Amino acid sequence: MNITSCAQIAKTYGKDGEILLRVESDRFSEMLEECEEEGKELEEPVFVYFDGLPVPFFISSAKHRSNNAWVVTFSTVRDLSHAEEIVGRDLYLEASEADVFNDLDLLVGFAVVDENGKPAGIVSKVVEYPSNICLEIRRQSGASDEEVLLPFHEDLVLSFDQENKIIAMKIPGGLIS
Numbered sequence: 439m440n441i442t443s444c445a446q447i448a449k450t451y452g453k454d455g456e457i458l459l460r461v462e463s464d465r466f467s468e469m470l471e472e473c474e475e476e477g478k479e480l481e482e483p484v485f486v487y488f489d490g491l492p493v494p495f496f497i498s499s500a501k502h503r504s505n506n507a508w509v510v511t512f513s514t515v516r517d518l519s520h521a522e523e524i525v526g527r528d529l530y531l532e533a534s535e536a537d538v539f540n541d542l543d544l545l546v547g548f549a550v551v552d553e554n555g556k557p558a559g560i561v562s563k564v565v566e567y568p569s570n571i572c573l574e575i576r577r578q579s580g581a582s583d584e585e586v587l588l589p590f591h592e593d594l595v596l597s598f599d600q601e602n603k604i605i606a607m608k609i610p611g612g613l614i615s
Contacts, residue, residue, distance in 0.1 A: 440532070440533040440544050440600065440603075441485055441492055441530040441531060441532055441533055442463070442530060442531060442533040442544065443462060443463075443528050443529070443530055444461065444462060444463035444465070444466035444484065444529055444530060444531045445459040445460060445461045445462055445463065445466060445484075445508075445528070445529040446459065446460045446462070446526075446527075446528055446529065447459060447486070447524050447525055447526060447527050447528075447529060448460045448507075448525070449525055450518055450521040450522055450525060451509045452518075453517070453518050454511075454516065454517065454518075455511060455512070455515040455516045455517050455518065455520055455521045456509050456510065456511050456521070457509070457510050457511070457512065457515070457521055457524070457525070458503070458507060458508070458509055459507070459508045459509075459510055459529065460506055460507060461506045461507070461508055462506070463531065465531070466484075466531055467506070467508075469482065469531075470497070470500040470502070470508050470510070471500075471502070473497060473499070473500040474499075474500045474501060474502060477499075479496055479497065479498045479499075479513065480496060480497040480500075482531065482532065483495060483496055483532075484496075484497060484529050484530065484531055485529070485530040485531070485532075486524055486527050486528075486529060486530070487527065487528070487530070492530060495512045495513075495514065495515070496512065496513045496514070497510050497511070497512060497513075498511050498512065498513040499511045533600070542564040542566075542571065542590075543564055545561045545564055545573065545605070546561050546562065546563065546564065547560065547561060547603060548560070548561045548603045548604065548605050549561075549603060549604045549605070550573065550575055550588065550604075550605050550606075550607055550609075551604060551605070551606050551607070552606070552607065552608075552609045552614070553596055553606065553607075553608055553609075555606070557577075558575055558577060558586075558588070558607070558609060558614050559575035559576050559577030559578075559586065559614075560575065560576050560577070561573050561574070561575060561605075562574050562575065562576040562585065564590070565587065570589065571589075571590045571591070572587040572588060572589055572590055573587070573588045573590045574586075574587055575587070575588055575614075577614070586613060586614055588607070588609060588613060588614075589610065590607075593608075594607050594608045594609075594610075595607055596608060
């Protein structure tokens with residue numbers, strides 16, 4: 439599962455477990471707006487890391503306060519002491535395809551295959567040069583690993599499978615043998 443940061447839990451708000459969020463994501467703001475307008479729980483969970491693992495939380499209500507500030511209620515956080523346990527932590531959403539292309543570091547770990555489905559390697563790093571983004575691909579070459587830079591542009595992406603972490607790309611001739 440790829441997740442991306444969407445907000446920071448700034449502080450508690452009131453005594454019934456409400457939380458003040460500082461929202462960093464336009465997508466998450468839109469989700470909260472929909473939650474507020476329709477007066478219903480968000481269907482998609484948000485995540486807070488505990489002991490290195492993402493723990494899902496569901497937002498049952500949201501109220502816009504100002505600019506990027508929102509007051510939310512989590513369905514499982516019902517009092518001040520529970521709310522205080524998560525203050526200062528980041529909040530995460532499952533990354534959409536659009537998020538991955540906005541935060542290219544989320545591509546690290548994806549397998550790259552060519553237009554025939556032949557494996558090219560695994561993305562080990564995203565390198566951003568002025569006006570040119572490249573994927574550093576680690577691939578097995580004989581008994582050793584080699585690293586190859588592939589230009590990354592939306593015109594070269596044939597398909598994107600976020601669930602299985604596979605990117606099919608047109609790979610310019612001569613870059614990978």
